[in-house]
Amino acid sequence: MPDAVDQFDVAIIGGGPAGSTCGTLLKKYYPRLKVLILERERFPRDHVGESQLPLIGQVLHEMGCWDAVERAGFPIKIGATYRWGSTTNLWDFEFVPNGILHPEPRPAKYAGQRKSTAFQVDRAIYDKILLDHAEGGGCQVRQETAVRRVNREGDRVQSLVLDDGSEVTARYYVDASGHTGILRRAMGVDVQSPTSLQNIAVWDYWQNAEWAVSIGVGGTRVQVLSQGYGWIWFIPLGPERTSIGLIVPAEYYKQTGKRPGDLYREALQNDPIVSRLIQNASPEGKLTTTKDWSFLADRLAGENWFLAGESAGFADPILAAGMTLAHVGARDVAYCILAMERRDYEPEWLRSWYDEGHRQKIGQHIRFADFWYTANGCFTDLQAVTRDIARDAGFEMSVDEAWQWLGTGGFVDADVVGAGLGGYSLRAVKDISGNFLQSGARYEAAGKNVFELDMEGAEKAWGAKLENGRITRHRCYRRNGRIIPNTGLYGLLIKATNPRATGQEIWTRLAAVAAEARMSPGELQHFLNDAFDAIEAMITDGWIRAFYDPSLPTLQAPDALGESVVHLNRDQVTTA
Numbered sequence: 325m326p327d328a329v330d331q332f333d334v335a336i337i338g339g340g341p342a343g344s345t346c347g348t349l350l351k352k353y354y355p356r357l358k359v360l361i362l363e364r365e366r367f368p369r370d371h372v373g374e375s376q377l378p379l380i381g382q383v384l385h386e387m388g389c390w391d392a393v394e395r396a397g398f399p400i401k402i403g404a405t406y407r408w409g410s411t412t413n414l415w416d417f418e419f420v421p422n423g424i425l426h427p428e429p430r431p432a433k434y435a436g437q438r439k440s441t442a443f444q445v446d447r448a449i450y451d452k453i454l455l456d457h458a459e460g461g462g463c464q465v466r467q468e469t470a471v472r473r474v475n476r477e478g479d480r481v482q483s484l485v486l487d488d489g490s491e492v493t494a495r496y497y498v499d500a501s502g503h504t505g506i507l508r509r510a511m512g513v514d515v516q517s518p519t520s521l522q523n524i525a526v527w528d529y530w531q532n533a534e535w536a537v538s539i540g541v542g543g544t545r546v547q548v549l550s551q552g553y554g555w556i557w558f559i560p561l562g563p564e565r566t567s568i569g570l571i572v573p574a575e576y577y578k579q580t581g582k583r584p585g586d587l588y589r590e591a592l593q594n595d596p597i598v599s600r601l602i603q604n605a606s607p608e609g610k611l612t613t614t615k616d617w618s619f620l621a622d623r624l625a626g627e628n629w630f631l632a633g634e635s636a637g638f639a640d641p642i643l644a645a646g647m648t649l650a651h652v653g654a655r656d657v658a659y660c661i662l663a664m665e666r667r668d669y670e671p672e673w674l675r676s677w678y679d680e681g682h683r684q685k686i687g688q689h690i691r692f693a694d695f696w697y698t699a700n701g702c703f704t705d706l707q708a709v710t711r712d713i714a715r716d717a718g719f720e721m722s723v724d725e726a727w728q729w730l731g732t733g734g735f736v737d738a739d740v741v742g743a744g745l746g747g748y749s750l751r752a753v754k755d756i757s758g759n760f761l762q763s764g765a766r767y768e769a770a771g772k773n774v775f776e777l778d779m780e781g782a783e784k785a786w787g788a789k790l791e792n793g794r795i796t797r798h799r800c801y802r803r804n805g806r807i808i809p810n811t812g813l814y815g816l817l818i819k820a821t822n823p824r825a826t827g828q829e830i831w832t833r834l835a836a837v838a839a840e841a842r843m844s845p846g847e848l849q850h851f852l853n854d855a856f857d858a859i860e861a862m863i864t865d866g867w868i869r870a871f872y873d874p875s876l877p878t879l880q881a882p883d884a885l886g887e888s889v890v891h892l893n894r895d896q897v898t899t900a
């Protein structure tokens with residue numbers, strides 16, 4: 325039995341997207357680091373979680389493997405078609421304006437319209453591309469090597485014991501072991517499940533299912549189809565292979581007394597869209613069942629360890645956000661370790677920045693997922709569950725209360741990425757909630773024209789910008805758990821509205837900034853739309869008070885400009 329102790333700078337448990345992202349970025353920016361990735365399985369191996377969000381493209385690009393992923397030819401996800409909400413009408417959520425993907429040969433570059441799209445990935449292929457890329461970048465990768473035990477002393481990890489009995493030590497440890505959360509458990513970190521949703525998922529892969537819709541070169545939408553008692557996902561992974569899954573509440577599953585396979589087959593056969601798409605297809609016979617209960621770890625970092633990816637938390641797959649959280653969180657962990665190595669900032673601040681920020685992101689996803697379920701009037705059999713969620717949140721489905729509930733925790737991103745919730749832009753959240761509530765998107769800033777800054781009681785804090793392997797801190801203000809950066813667009817708006825300004829004065833100021841930056845008309849339009857969103861987020865988070873003066877012109881909501889990301893389905897997704 326080997327008894328030598330292997331020593332590394334960073335030991336990462338798990339070679340999924342979180343582990344590969346963290347390892348790749350550590351080596352990219354600090355090649356001297358000795359980084360080890362331990363993976364229990366031999367890749368390729370199947371894994372659920374295929375439908376991505378556009379933000380992942382940015383991380384893949386930074387990792388230097390967007391081109392390799394694009395070369396694999398995965399379908400381009402330009403959005404999703406839903407049967408969800410107050411009617412059984414299909415509606416689309418688009419990542420690209422009006423759902424138009426301009427014809428462009430593949431493989432394409434990470435540029436132009438492709439920055440707004442995402443991939444639908446076959447995880448067997450995708451995870452291997454990423455792990456190989458991490459290895460190519462200098463990480464030592466050991467597959468078929470499971471961590472069996474974590475030795476600890478207080479809040480420090482001392483070593484990892486592998487399945488062959490050998491031991492590995494490192495200066496930093498990263499738990500990227502997904503649902504297993506082996507290090508999280510060993511460190512005694514509890515998890516909370518801040519939701520009443522307790523679903524189970526049943527899925528299989530299918531050969532030769534039709535795509536519901538083909539857009540441009542290789543583009544499509546995933547299908548999310550409510551069944552009244554649960555919902556079906558339909559995710560093409562390539563020309564031949566499709567992932568099809570069913571999600572139902574655990575309680576419903578128990579009540580039916582049916583076996584998962586029977587429930588699954590019945591659901592697919594009874595859905596008019598899915599049954600048509602699979603009429604000439606066959607399942608691979610890999611039927612898998614799992615529970616998918618949202619959870620959030622109590623803390624994400626300790627003395628010499630971090631939790632990244634799903635070991636840190638999990639939000640119901642309805643928002644297809646898991647992979648985005650895994651990639652983004654793992655990138656943040658890599659940046660923290662890099663900053664610790666260079667002694668850029670105090671380790672305590674770095675740990676709390678990651679812990680607080682990433683826990684908030686996961687928590688927002690869980691809350692947004694709850695909203696999504698609660699707002700599904702098509703859930704006839706699920707009404708008791710959705711009522712419970714609504715009750716827990718004090719949510720009565722009125723527009724105001726829905727909005728207030730979604731807004732708890734803040735829309736403004738302290739790290740100046742923009743305004744939004746759970747990885748969705750503020751505009752998308754407004755469009756989606758407006759669609760669910762049949763009220764249309766409602767903007768507090770629309771129809772107002774006088775804006776007053778309210779910083780009373782705010783304290784100074786730090787936000788962070790991540791670029792080229794370095795964290796740059798910037799000043800923020802914090803009040804009642806909400807935070808606003810005093811830099812970038814927000815910094816500009818803080819100045820422009822201090823102490824009070826008309827809409828016209830703010831716009832003049834923004835136009836001057838745009839002129840100085842020599843923005844093109846297109847860039848200017850984006851800039852002004854972003855500014856509108858930022859003002860809206862500042863009003864919702866309480867940093868700005870907005871009034872209406874009848875003698876002045878008012879601000880217009882972006883949806884009045886025909887920019888909604890949500891609309892009734894208008895293409896060939898039919899039941900015919």
Ligand SMILES: Cc1cc2nc3c(=O)[nH]c(=O)nc-3n(C[C@H](O)[C@H](O)[C@H](O)COP(=O)(O)OP(=O)(O)OC[C@H]3O[C@@H](n4cnc5c(N)ncnc54)[C@H](O)[C@@H]3O)c2cc1C
Nearest residue numbers: 338340341342364373375471501502525633634641646647
């Ligand atoms: C039903 C369902 C549907 C989902 N749908 C989506 C979706 O549509 N879109 C989306 O973005 N996300 C989705 N997700 C979430 C997504 O699967 C995860 O967020 C993602 O896989 C997390 O990546 P990760 O790297 O943290 O963990 P994983 O991908 O799980 O990787 C962890 C790796 O660690 C390895 N490992 C575990 N234990 C050990 C050990 N002791 N030693 C060594 N190695 C170990 C495992 O073998 C694995 O390869 C879904 C999840 C579920 C359950």
